[in-house]
Amino acid sequence: MRPLFIFLSALMLAGPALAQTALPPAPYADRQLEDPAQEAKAMALMQTIRCLTCQSQSIADSNASMASDLRSEIRERIARGEEPEHIRAWLIERYGDWISYKPTADPILWPLWAAPLVLLGAGGVLAWSRIRHKKVRA
Amino acid sequence: MKRSLILWVPLAAYLVFLVVASLGLTQKNQTVIQSRMIGKPVPGIDLPAASAMAPALSTKQMADGKPRLLNVFASWCVPCAAEAPQLAQLAQRGVRIDGVAIRDARPDVDAFLQRNGNPFHRIGLDARSTLQFYLGSSGVPETFVIDGKGIIRYQHIGYIGPQDIDTILTKLREAGA
Numbered sequence: 001m002r003p004l005f006i007f008l009s010a011l012m013l014a015g016p017a018l019a020q021t022a023l024p025p026a027p028y029a030d031r032q033l034e035d036p037a038q039e040a041k042a043m044a045l046m047q048t049i050r051c052l053t054c055q056s057q058s059i060a061d062s063n064a065s066m067a068s069d070l071r072s073e074i075r076e077r078i079a080r081g082e083e084p085e086h087i088r089a090w091l092i093e094r095y096g097d098w099i100s101y102k103p104t105a106d107p108i109l110w111p112l113w114a115a116p117l118v119l120l121g122a123g124g125v126l127a128w129s130r131i132r133h134k135k136v137r138a
Numbered sequence: 139m140k141r142s143l144i145l146w147v148p149l150a151a152y153l154v155f156l157v158v159a160s161l162g163l164t165q166k167n168q169t170v171i172q173s174r175m176i177g178k179p180v181p182g183i184d185l186p187a188a189s190a191m192a193p194a195l196s197t198k199q200m201a202d203g204k205p206r207l208l209n210v211f212a213s214w215c216v217p218c219a220a221e222a223p224q225l226a227q228l229a230q231r232g233v234r235i236d237g238v239a240i241r242d243a244r245p246d247v248d249a250f251l252q253r254n255g256n257p258f259h260r261i262g263l264d265a266r267s268t269l270q271f272y273l274g275s276s277g278v279p280e281t282f283v284i285d286g287k288g289i290i291r292y293q294h295i296g297y298i299g300p301q302d303i304d305t306i307l308t309k310l311r312e313a314g315a
Contacts, residue, residue, distance in 0.1 A: 023241045023242070023243060023265060026266045052171060052276040052277065053276075053277065055169065065241055065267075066267055066270070066276070066277070069241070069266050069267040069268075069271075070267070070271065072266065073266070073267075073268070073271060091271075092174075093174060094173065094174055094175055094271065094272070094273070094274030095171055095173070095174065095274050095276065096171070096172075096174050098168075098171060099171075
């Protein structure tokens with residue numbers, strides 16, 4: 001029993017051998033900002049910033065060391081009064097649209113934005129012509 | 139006649155969708171994120187020394203007329219050790235290499251340099267990936283070619299293999315070396 005206990009305690013004390021880096025996380029990587037309004041702003045932004053290491057996750061979800069550094073960077077900037085969209089623009093300037101999950105209004109996306117209107121219009125025309133035909137027959 | 143033509147529209151739309159979707163599915167997924175900072179000046183940041191074996195690095199002093207490589211590495215990064223012989227070869231050919239150690243600790247960088255050799259002129263310690271974000275760099279190792287005016291000219295993503303040396307030297311020549 002005793003050797004097992006010692007073994008288990010040793011296991012608990014051992015650091016993860018394959019960690020990406022030996023350094024502790026940046027100050028605000030996993031700590032919320034003191035001001036809840038600022039924290040909410042930061043969290044909303046972090047959920048729409050893509051992790052550079054785990055490319056299908058947002059930095060809010062990722063455990064990669066780059067993601068935690070970026071979380072801390074974002075929280076500290078928000079604490080200094082920077083606007084979330086300004087930080088997003090700063091990141092896009094460096095990594096391209098790729099880093100942001102928020103859809104842009106770039107020309108390449110115009111068909112996507114127009115699709116609901118086009119479909120609604122087409123449906124309206126279809127419905128209207130059907131109703132009119134029915135009335136005529138009746 | 140006109141009515142029967144309209145009946146084909148949904149099928150045509152479906153076929154267009156099918157072609158677009160299958161093209162999208164067969165295309166290779168983009169996993170390498172190119173920095174958008176190429177053609178722009180190196181962001182100026184002062185970093186403390188990362189090792190006892192090389193002085194500290196300030197990227198504000200890179201417009202000194204001499205092109206150089208800025209190598210983003212870390213002692214905990216395995217491919218960074220694998221590219222060490224290639225960096226040594228470049229240094230031997232007179233290329234100036236400045237290093238940035240990402241999320242690193244001085245004793246670890248010292249041990250890394252003792253193990254793999256020190257091709258660096260200066261090494262800055264970037265404990266929280268700050269310079270990396272400023273550079274638009276998305277991992278380690280990465281190597282930037284900086285010209286004499288401090289403008290980023292080229293980004294090599296991933297480790298520098300023996301087959302990459304010629305490209306790096308060409309890019310340095312284009313940058314005025």
